[in-house]
Amino acid sequence: MGITLLISALITPSIFAQLQSPDEFLGYELGDRWTPHHRVVSYVNHVAENSDLATVHPYGTTNQHRELVYLVVTSAENHSNIEEIRLNNLRLTGLQPGEATPNRKAIVWLAYNIHGNETSSSEAAMKTLYELVNPANLESKEWLRDAVVIIDPMMNPDGRDRYVNWFNGIVGSEMNPNPESREHNEPWPGGRSNHYYFDMNRDWAWQTQKESRYRIAIYQEWMPHVHVDLHEMGYNSPYYFAPAAEPFHKVITDWQREFQTTIGKNHTRHFDEEGLLYYTREVFDLFYPSYGDTWPTYNGAIGMTYEQGGGSRAGIGVITEEGDTLTLKDRLYNHYLSSMSTVEVTANHADRVVSEFAKFFDDAVNNPAGTYRTFVVKADNNPDKINHLLRFLDGQKIRYGTAGSSRNTRGYNYKTGQTERVSISAGDIVVNVRQPQGQLARVFFEPNPELADSLTYDITTWEAHYRFGLDGYALESDIRPEMNISPEDFRQVTRTGAEKPYAYVARWTGMDDARFLAEITKQGVRSRFSTVDFQMEGNSYKRGTLIITRGNNNHLGDTFDEIVEAAAEKHERSLYGAPTGFVESGSDFGSNRVSFIEKPKIALILGEGTSSLNAGEIWHFFDQQLHYPATLINTDDFMRFDLDSYNTLVLPSGSYNGVLTDSAMEKLSTWVRGGGTLIIMGNTNQLFTNRNGFQLTRKYAETEEPAMDKMLAPYADRVRRNISSSTSGSAFKVTLDTTHPLAFGYDQEYFTLKLSADSYSYLESGWNVGTVREGAYRSGFAGVKAKPMIENSLSFGVQSYGRGQVVYMIDNPLFRGFWENGKLLFVNSLFFVGN
Ligand SMILES: [Zn+2]
Known part of the structure; x- marks a missing residue:
């Protein structure tokens, strides 16, 4: 015993004496240069090894295999x-x-560098970490008695290293603060986004990216009381911190508003002392639920964004408009200051912070706010879509169950947009707001989230019925879920009909079917799809149903059945083995109304001139969702590459920076006329209006505002006047022509996310497959002048051009990877259109 004591007495002080500051450990002063991801990880491990105040926890790896900690x-x-x-x-x-004990500590979460090229964050994380554990800093030791601080030093290592490696590769022996210098002009796609060019600060709720999924899993293990997401903005701006700007979502509580102000005031004390400029209550609002401030707020935390002037264009140092040189050192210092101040103020109010946090959840259960008490999803919706919704709800820890008994009541019908008499069946799925995550449930289901102010810079609708393509209601009455159900309950897979059949028949209703088709197509299976409804053995099949005949697959021999059956099992698809190609009604399998699917050979154009976000959405869709190959080709190589190796070409949104010259258009037109399918996304459609052979035309407002009103409008109203003709993302009902292959697998009504009021007229000779008719507005903010622009316009159109097809996707169904019900439209354009 004596020896053990002696050893620990000798060892303990020497271990902690080894704790080094970031400057000592890294060998340079923080801010002199960037610390790459692996060195940040080394440093935080060093701190955890040499301090008994910090532990480090790996929680996943990025697409490029960097560790998240x-x-x-x-x-x-x-x-x-x-x-x-x-x-x-x-x-x-x-x-x-279980019952909570009185042992209560405030939990503060500091989240750094979700946008990779907002680099001062991760440097500030190291300084903050050190000053929290530094034995010489007695103040922070006081705070740590009452607070548990969680630090995520780098949420987006792939994006950050992309920026840092680029910068280090082009900077001279000394940095150049002149903003015209190339080190201040980052090339496409920039380091803001992750590997797939997703903006991960739009992904907190949807979790389409693996980094988000890993992060949310640990977030839910901790459920912090205060969550700070540290960013950078344009380098001429002074520091921004809470309180946030309006609009606040109406679920945000008084306490959440109040404590933001308390925190902000604590910061102003420190910033005033040092003579630093800052601002509050402008620009950064709390509405869209997928940010690092809103999503934590809807999870009971005080969720905040802090913004330092800097970003991609700031380099290591940059001369600002006011003539000062803003350095990385300044930037990281400010983030450090606000980080420490956050811990300080939270620790000083720990008791209140914890009790108000508990009250948030208590109120959710016992005293819920809002008009609606119950959200209903009809049990007779497509089971795959229900499965997807329930998996989403599980990911948010939102509880649900079945209604248990049938009844008639009044409710808001998402489909009709009316409050009317509705009937609930025993098996319908109900989400009651009286539950711990009731506030979050309201955010995802309320038909029309109320804006305290319409000036928001993001989309204003994300309602789950529209997003997943489900029918249901919002009720003011309370229906408690009776029976527990799980997503698997909606995965009833059957294998009926003949063994080794004449043809396999598989339904076509959503992304699971698309993944099945993608998989067998990759493995060489040749498929057909019915362009008419048909009946067989008393069962009805809709247009789009896949028919995989043995006769088309003789080249596969005996492996044919194995491939198809294994893929069906993997993707949980029901198969019917048809013993014959003769149908009871509809067209026989050999009819030319049962189209053969030519294997898509897909090229995706991306690079300078295209939107990296949209290009990334499409890339991620092929690579991670559909699992089907596309060849990525740079815009720079557009004139050089051999289009004839492909039968499908996707053009993401973008300006194309002069890439689509007359000769490039000629190359495209010739290829389409020869049988290619050209898919044009979002605002790229503008580039095809008034182009020879392409039928698309812009739709303009019918009545202009009287010139005098416009001229005499007050200057102070300029921003507000502009929004009357815009939408930043709202839901409109699209009427689909379900007899066209682009709309196979859909009902006649589809709710689209309108990201812009830029509108296009109906095609004069072509197929207006998806149209926004009169009165189609349903949810979210659309300005009074925007609505008539969007009504009677085209959402999805197809024209024949020679032997080929042009698909106009005015609305982007792959936006942020989260509008689940839109994805099949894109798949149809790849596999069905043109066949
Ligand atoms: Zn940012």
């Missing part, structure tokens, strides 16, 4: 009890069963 920083005493602190906090939310 977070740290837990608190007093040694709290560390000895940390699992109990964590579980106790979950008990306060009601998400974990």
